Amino acid sequence: MKQISLNLLLIFLISCANESLNNTCDINSKSYFETSLILTATGEKKHPCYPGVRIVSNPGLNLSSYNGMISEHGGNAVLGSSLTYKLNFGSEPKENVNVNIVVSNPSYATVSPTTIIWTPNDWNSEKIITVTAVNDTLLNGTRDFLIRLVPTSADTSLRLQERLISMQIFDNDKRLFVNSTLTKGNLGGIAGADATCSSDPKCPVGSQCKAMLGTDSGIRRATITGDVGDGQVDWVLKPFASYVQSDNTTPIGTTNAVSLFTLPIVNGIESPGVTTWTGLGTSWQSDPNNCSNWTNSSSGNGIVGTSSSNNVALLNNLNVACTSDLKFYCAEQ
Incomplete structure (x- = not known):
C-alpha cells in the first residue's frame, strides 16, 4: 500500500x-x-x-447531513422541534474561513449560530449548528425550505463551495369543528363518536378527526384537576397548537403546554351557535352527566356547550336529556 x-x-x-x-x-x-x-x-x-x-476529509465544507425534517410541535408557543448538524472543514487553511448560515424563509425556522469561523489553529475542530422550527398560528401545511451555508476566506487556494440543507417543516395547526349530523346521547361510545368525526365532510381529506368529549370511565379525559391537564387519557387537542374553524381561516385559539385552551379564547368553534354534547366541566374536567359514557339515548342526562361561546359556556352550558338530538365537537389530529 x-x-x-x-x-x-x-x-x-x-x-x-x-x-x-x-x-x-x-x-x-x-x-x-x-x-x-x-x-x-x-x-x-x-x-x-x-x-x-x-487534508483530513473532502476539501472544503462538510456536513453530517444534507436534509432534515422539523415540526412546529415540540417546543413552546413560539418554537417547535430542533435538529442539530455537525460541520467540519476538510483541509488546513492558511487564513480564517468564515461561514454565513442563512434560512431561505425565516418565518419557517431559525438557525443558531448564524456565523461560524475556523482559524488555521482550530480548523480541524467540529462545529455545531441548530435549526429550530417556528411555531406559527397559520394553517399552512408541510413546507419546504433551504439552509444555505456560504463559506468565504482570504485563502485563495481553498476549494470553497456553498452547501445546502434541504428541509421540511410540518404544521401543527388544526381544524376544530362541529359535526354535521344530529345524534342522541348514544354516540356509539367514544369509538363511535370518533368514527363519526373522521367521516364528517368537515374533516380534511387524509386526516383523522376525534370527538372532543369527556367521559368518567377513563376512556377519554382532558384533566382530573380543573385546568391542570393531569391524568389525560386519549385527549384530542395537542400542546401549543393553534386551532381554526372549519372555514380554515377563523382562529379559535392556541392551546397551552397541557393541550387545553385557556378560556376565554379568540372565537368560538362555530357561529351561529349550536348546542353540542361535551360531558365536560367548566375547567375541562369530566362530568358524570355523559349519557352513560355516550352509549345511552333512552335515559339520563348529558352536559352540553354552546359552539359560538368563547368562554366556559363552550364546554358547559346546560345539562339536558340524552333523548335530545344534538351535535358535538371534532378535532383534527
Missing part, C-alpha cells in the same frame, strides 16, 4: 509540472478534487501541490 501511495504522489507531481489542462494543482479542476479524495483514501495527509497543508 505504501508503494502504491508513493506512485500516486509521483503521478500527481508530474501532472503539476506539465501544467496539463486537467491540472492536479489547479483548485478549479476536477483532478484537484479527485486527488484529494484518493489521498484521503490512501491515508496521506499532505497534498502534493501544497506540501504544507494537511
Whole structure:
C-alpha cells in the first residue's frame, strides 16, 4: 500500500509540472478534487501541490447531513422541534474561513449560530449548528425550505463551495369543528363518536378527526384537576397548537403546554351557535352527566356547550336529556 501511495504522489507531481489542462494543482479542476479524495483514501495527509497543508476529509465544507425534517410541535408557543448538524472543514487553511448560515424563509425556522469561523489553529475542530422550527398560528401545511451555508476566506487556494440543507417543516395547526349530523346521547361510545368525526365532510381529506368529549370511565379525559391537564387519557387537542374553524381561516385559539385552551379564547368553534354534547366541566374536567359514557339515548342526562361561546359556556352550558338530538365537537389530529 505504501508503494502504491508513493506512485500516486509521483503521478500527481508530474501532472503539476506539465501544467496539463486537467491540472492536479489547479483548485478549479476536477483532478484537484479527485486527488484529494484518493489521498484521503490512501491515508496521506499532505497534498502534493501544497506540501504544507494537511487534508483530513473532502476539501472544503462538510456536513453530517444534507436534509432534515422539523415540526412546529415540540417546543413552546413560539418554537417547535430542533435538529442539530455537525460541520467540519476538510483541509488546513492558511487564513480564517468564515461561514454565513442563512434560512431561505425565516418565518419557517431559525438557525443558531448564524456565523461560524475556523482559524488555521482550530480548523480541524467540529462545529455545531441548530435549526429550530417556528411555531406559527397559520394553517399552512408541510413546507419546504433551504439552509444555505456560504463559506468565504482570504485563502485563495481553498476549494470553497456553498452547501445546502434541504428541509421540511410540518404544521401543527388544526381544524376544530362541529359535526354535521344530529345524534342522541348514544354516540356509539367514544369509538363511535370518533368514527363519526373522521367521516364528517368537515374533516380534511387524509386526516383523522376525534370527538372532543369527556367521559368518567377513563376512556377519554382532558384533566382530573380543573385546568391542570393531569391524568389525560386519549385527549384530542395537542400542546401549543393553534386551532381554526372549519372555514380554515377563523382562529379559535392556541392551546397551552397541557393541550387545553385557556378560556376565554379568540372565537368560538362555530357561529351561529349550536348546542353540542361535551360531558365536560367548566375547567375541562369530566362530568358524570355523559349519557352513560355516550352509549345511552333512552335515559339520563348529558352536559352540553354552546359552539359560538368563547368562554366556559363552550364546554358547559346546560345539562339536558340524552333523548335530545344534538351535535358535538371534532378535532383534527
